[in-house]
Amino acid sequence: xxxxxxxxxxxxxxxxxxxxxxxxxxxxxxxxxxxxxxxxxxxxxxxxxxxxxxxxxxxxxxxxxxxxxxxxxxxxxxxxxxxxxxxxxxxxxxxxxxxxxxxxxxxxxxxxxxxxxxxxxxxxxxxxxxxxxxxxxxxxxxxxxxxxxxxxxxxxxxxxxxxxxxxxxxxxxxxxxxxxxxxxxxxxxxxxxxxxxxxxxxxxxxxxxxxxxxxxxxxxxxxxxxxxxxxxxxxxxxxxxxxxxxxxxxxxxxxxxxxxxxxxxxxxxxxxxxxxxxxxxxxxxxxxxxxxxxxxxxxxxxxx
Amino acid sequence: xxxxxxxxxxxxxxxxxxxxxxxxxxxxxxxxxxxxxxxxxxxxxxxxxxxxxxxxxxxxxxxxxxxxxxxxxxxxxxxxxxxxxxxxxxxxxxxxxxxxxxxxxxxxxxxxxxxxxxxxxxxxxxxxxxxxxxxxxxxxxxxxxxxxxxxxxxxxxxxxxxxxxxxxxxxxxxxxxxxxxxxxxxxxxxxxxxxxxxxxxxxxxxxxxxxxxxxxxxxxxxxxxxxxxxxxxxxxxxxxxxxxxxxxxxxxxxxxxxxxxxxxxxxxxxxxxxxxxxxxxxxxxxxxxxxxxxxxxxxxxxxxxxxxxxxxxxxxxxxxxxxxxxxxxxxxxxxxxxxxxxxxxxxxxxxxxxxxxxxxxxxxxxxxxxxxxxxxxxxxxxxxxxxxxxxxxxxxxxxxxxxxxxxxxxxxxxxxxxxxxxxxxxxxxxxxxxxxxxxxxxxxxxxxxxxxxxxxxxxxxxxxxxxxxxxxxxxxxxxxxxxxxxxxxxxxxxxxxxxxxxxxxxxxxxxxxxxxxxxxxxxxxxxxxxxxxxxxx
Numbered sequence: 001x002x003x004x005x006x007x008x009x010x011x012x013x014x015x016x017x018x019x020x021x022x023x024x025x026x027x028x029x030x031x032x033x034x035x036x037x038x039x040x041x042x043x044x045x046x047x048x049x050x051x052x053x054x055x056x057x058x059x060x061x062x063x064x065x066x067x068x069x070x071x072x073x074x075x076x077x078x079x080x081x082x083x084x085x086x087x088x089x090x091x092x093x094x095x096x097x098x099x100x101x102x103x104x105x106x107x108x109x110x111x112x113x114x115x116x117x118x119x120x121x122x123x124x125x126x127x128x129x130x131x132x133x134x135x136x137x138x139x140x141x142x143x144x145x146x147x148x149x150x151x152x153x154x155x156x157x158x159x160x161x162x163x164x165x166x167x168x169x170x171x172x173x174x175x176x177x178x179x180x181x182x183x184x185x186x187x188x189x190x191x192x193x194x195x196x197x198x199x200x201x202x203x204x205x206x207x208x209x210x211x212x213x214x215x216x217x218x219x220x221x222x223x224x225x226x227x228x229x230x231x232x233x234x235x236x237x238x239x240x241x242x243x244x245x246x247x248x249x250x251x252x253x254x255x256x257x258x259x260x261x262x263x264x265x266x267x268x269x270x271x272x273x274x275x276x277x278x279x280x281x282x283x284x285x286x287x288x289x290x291x292x293x294x295x296x297x298x299x300x301x302x303x304x
Numbered sequence: 305x306x307x308x309x310x311x312x313x314x315x316x317x318x319x320x321x322x323x324x325x326x327x328x329x330x331x332x333x334x335x336x337x338x339x340x341x342x343x344x345x346x347x348x349x350x351x352x353x354x355x356x357x358x359x360x361x362x363x364x365x366x367x368x369x370x371x372x373x374x375x376x377x378x379x380x381x382x383x384x385x386x387x388x389x390x391x392x393x394x395x396x397x398x399x400x401x402x403x404x405x406x407x408x409x410x411x412x413x414x415x416x417x418x419x420x421x422x423x424x425x426x427x428x429x430x431x432x433x434x435x436x437x438x439x440x441x442x443x444x445x446x447x448x449x450x451x452x453x454x455x456x457x458x459x460x461x462x463x464x465x466x467x468x469x470x471x472x473x474x475x476x477x478x479x480x481x482x483x484x485x486x487x488x489x490x491x492x493x494x495x496x497x498x499x500x501x502x503x504x505x506x507x508x509x510x511x512x513x514x515x516x517x518x519x520x521x522x523x524x525x526x527x528x529x530x531x532x533x534x535x536x537x538x539x540x541x542x543x544x545x546x547x548x549x550x551x552x553x554x555x556x557x558x559x560x561x562x563x564x565x566x567x568x569x570x571x572x573x574x575x576x577x578x579x580x581x582x583x584x585x586x587x588x589x590x591x592x593x594x595x596x597x598x599x600x601x602x603x604x605x606x607x608x609x610x611x612x613x614x615x616x617x618x619x620x621x622x623x624x625x626x627x628x629x630x631x632x633x634x635x636x637x638x639x640x641x642x643x644x645x646x647x648x649x650x651x652x653x654x655x656x657x658x659x660x661x662x663x664x665x666x667x668x669x670x671x672x673x674x675x676x677x678x679x680x681x682x683x684x685x686x687x688x689x690x691x692x693x694x695x696x697x698x699x700x701x702x703x704x705x706x707x708x709x710x711x712x713x714x715x716x717x718x719x720x721x722x723x724x725x726x727x728x729x730x731x732x733x734x735x736x737x738x739x740x741x742x743x744x745x746x747x748x749x750x751x752x753x754x755x756x757x758x759x760x761x762x763x764x765x766x767x768x769x770x771x772x773x774x775x776x777x778x779x780x781x782x783x784x785x786x787x788x789x790x791x792x793x794x795x796x797x798x799x800x801x802x803x804x805x806x807x808x809x810x811x812x813x814x815x816x817x818x819x820x821x822x823x824x825x826x827x828x829x830x831x832x833x834x835x836x837x838x839x840x841x
Contacts, residue, residue, distance in 0.1 A: 299410065
């Protein structure tokens, strides 16, 4: 098991290294950092002066090594747009995004897993049809629209939840439902088909012939086998929630990383953008690694 | 002896399209304590279904529509599901199945699976449970059984898994064990050990046994009484020896004939001395996927194999799964590339023969006729493909040729426009053979051509191949694990083990006086039912 984790970790680290190179070089080639700071209407002399002052005239490779080694010393660069160290921006905004991501994935799990299990246990029944209906609807409805409708109904017409903001956990309920709902279809369907396959497997027949039945059969003998694909897709979804909550954060006016990314892009703030892209990628890799480890724990055949 | 099980007029029906299809009718059996009963029949005869009805494991669409089941003087029909599962399943009646590779839960350790089944039915401490689990693993003669508790099913071989499966079924000391083709998926040498084990355990535990099989030979070894089923009905029952000696029903007689026929001498082809295939020191190895910090492992599937096949000869390659016999066939067929060595066909190096030319010389017939025919095409199209690809013929000529070939394999013109799913297994295999012979090849490579088929169908297909062999003067390379088929069919035998040829010679010599230790084991593990054997009542 330790070997397995070590092997995976090496893969993750090398992917992370590649990603850092790609993000840094892409951003610094596509946008002229000096021009970005000086503004669109700046004179040529001004731009050249900034280039010298910030050291952009040095080779891009040297700047990459400076940036990359800085990361390990806690120096993520200084945002030109916010005039603050990027790290303090991250520390400011991260709690909101983490709260939103965890809450919305909880919403996904709470809706999709039980629904998927029920649908699998009663294929082609009414509950299966309802579950399928929910899945199709949730897949078809755009996030921003669902957000606005939720605000109209549960914040304005029936004022249970606040319209927007991020002061209390209560503020996160509506956005979590909106963000969580988008992952319900994929997870629910995987749960359903996975469990349906397992229920018809030979070893379930063995368990039944030994006298196991009902929920004990499902939970002790079938669920663990069916969870493997669900775990993998949940990891991807959780990663998505960190990076992909831009729209939801905007609709509900939550000051998280998603909004920070949006504002930094609009402000052409290269130091912040490159760190955010890198951080989102690392988070994604981390959750995938976690899913691999969890899957290897669930299924001994994967511990190679 | 007292009654254990009495099933009267059991009827099972399938619900399909609002129609009730009766699949099993008038099924009545009686079993005393400690007695053993064999149920014989082909696939679809209802032998498994009737036992699934007894253990309440029927598929959802099927249900018991009438009949009574009395077990240990209790009417099981009066027991609701919950009580049945708690009191009977796995405790009084246990079942083992055909496929040991998938019958155990892959994510739990052997120990956990045994323990859970034991503790579920017995109110004892975990320590007592572990004790019992070890005891039963020892009883099923699982090698190194103490370490197995913490292992997972995938770390065990097929035979070992079936032992664990038997342990799981017997851990609660049941009064009745139902074994549904428990050895069909195993290699022949392992088969015999498992049957011996079941037979021994029955004695020591003192339980009754119902043994389901398509193989009369196996059933005759293990059961006191036998029931023969066909199309959902019992056509014959009685003491095993009596039934075998003097079958009353023509179907039973037919089954026996199929078995006995394999002992008869075959008319042989004219064999010329010129070799049509020369195989010289071929090798094929596979690299296991590399692990981090570890050299990639190399596994030899075939190691320096050399043999000749003479023109018109039928040569059989036998061995257990993993012995490399199929790999050799695929190399000769050009389906995979060898690493080393030479294959000459009609004096020409196989690499130098154009693929389209090779197709006219050598053709394969595979094991599973259910997956080798493309379900979206008609039989006519499937059979015509080799012709349209390789030869320039008009549409009407092609159709004529296809119909002629279909007739040759015993299928009428009507099959031309049918689809594979409208055909039975035997008919499909005929189509596969038609496709193989339409280009009039000189060599057929048959990879277990009958092992997916029922006994009676098996003998029909063998007859057909035999017939074609003499009619078209074809050289056949037969890959099989079934010694009786090989004996019936081939002139020479090559025995393979771990990728190497360990014995080669005339069929009768190899079967009657095997030289190698492994060949001896292989030959002695065949449950052949000889005419002479039955005469000892």
